[in-house]
Amino acid sequence: MDCQPLCARQVYIWLNSDQTCLLCDETTGSRKSVCDACETDLPWLGDQCDHCALPMPLSHLTCTSCSINPPTFSEVVAGWLYDFPIDSLVTRFKHQGKWPLGRLLAEMYAEFLQYRFNEGLQRPDFLLPVPMANKRLRERGYNQAQMLADWLGASLQLSVQSRLLKRVKETPAQQGLDARARRSNLLDAFELMDSQTVADKHIALIDDVLTTGSTADVIAKTLRQAGARQVDVYCLARTAKPGD
Numbered sequence: 671m672d673c674q675p676l677c678a679r680q681v682y683i684w685l686n687s688d689q690t691c692l693l694c695d696e697t698t699g700s701r702k703s704v705c706d707a708c709e710t711d712l713p714w715l716g717d718q719c720d721h722c723a724l725p726m727p728l729s730h731l732t733c734t735s736c737s738i739n740p741p742t743f744s745e746v747v748a749g750w751l752y753d754f755p756i757d758s759l760v761t762r763f764k765h766q767g768k769w770p771l772g773r774l775l776a777e778m779y780a781e782f783l784q785y786r787f788n789e790g791l792q793r794p795d796f797l798l799p800v801p802m803a804n805k806r807l808r809e810r811g812y813n814q815a816q817m818l819a820d821w822l823g824a825s826l827q828l829s830v831q832s833r834l835l836k837r838v839k840e841t842p843a844q845q846g847l848d849a850r851a852r853r854s855n856l857l858d859a860f861e862l863m864d865s866q867t868v869a870d871k872h873i874a875l876i877d878d879v880l881t882t883g884s885t886a887d888v889i890a891k892t893l894r895q896a897g898a899r900q901v902d903v904y905c906l907a908r909t910a911k912p913g914d
Contacts, residue, residue, distance in 0.1 A: 689702060689703050692771065704774060712750055713751040713753040714750055714751075715748050721733075721745065721746070722883050723747070723748045741887045741890070743883075743886055744900050745902045748904075748907055748908040749782045749906055749907065750906065752909045756906070759774070763814060767811070776825070779818075783822070783904065784825075794828065794900075794902060795871040797823050797831070798874065800815045800886075802816075802837060818876050822876065831867065834863055834868070836861050838858075839859040856884060860889055869898070870898075872900040878907070879908070880905045880908050
């Protein structure tokens with residue numbers, strides 16, 4: 671049954687009306703879900719390590735950790751510092767099922783990535799979401815990295831390879847572990863389903879937050895060993911300290 675009245679034109683289209691900012695509850699004056707003032711005040715990541723995006727006092731520097739143990743991935747492209755209100759938005763999306771907040775973050779991050787592409791950042795061949803173990807996926811009901819990858823892929827017209835990598839080992843939660851413990855925790859945790867798909871490809875891993883970078887580094891090693899040309903990490907936010 672069609673509930674739309676018989677009319678040559680649609681009577682009301684919600685997306686064409688002014689939206690209410692999800693951060694301050696004021697009218698945005700546009701179709702955007704966050705107002706310009708709130709978007710400007712977000713903790714945008716500034717000067718950072720050229721490899722892992724750790725906040726640094728100056729640009730074009732390499733942090734101590736990357737100097738001693740260079741990561742396998744080439745670059746981290748993060749939009750924000752993991753600080754208020756980004757930390758709250760990510761937590762509510764990731765752990766409380768507030769999907770509209772995740773969609774909002776993905777839309778803003780897609781605009782940021784498109785700006786970076788226009789400035790010379792090389793577009794990857796495809797996006798690869800960080801997989802979640804089956805047990806944790808059943809408990810949570812969704813993989814936030816997969817959702818982010820799908821939204822970004824649609825916005826940026828990039829393909830998403832969702833079944834290429836599988837997490838075959840159930841591991842304890844990474845929160846609260848240092849980099850060494852995280853790497854040990856992730857030994858043999860991932861399995862590549864098809865090495866031919868990654869051969870000579872530029873791949874962008876998709877995740878929500880980068881802390882120590884251990885998970886990304888383990889996956890990048892798996893992909894590079896299978897012949898990937900370059901592996902970058904695209905994430906919404908970067909913690910100020912590797913252990914946070």
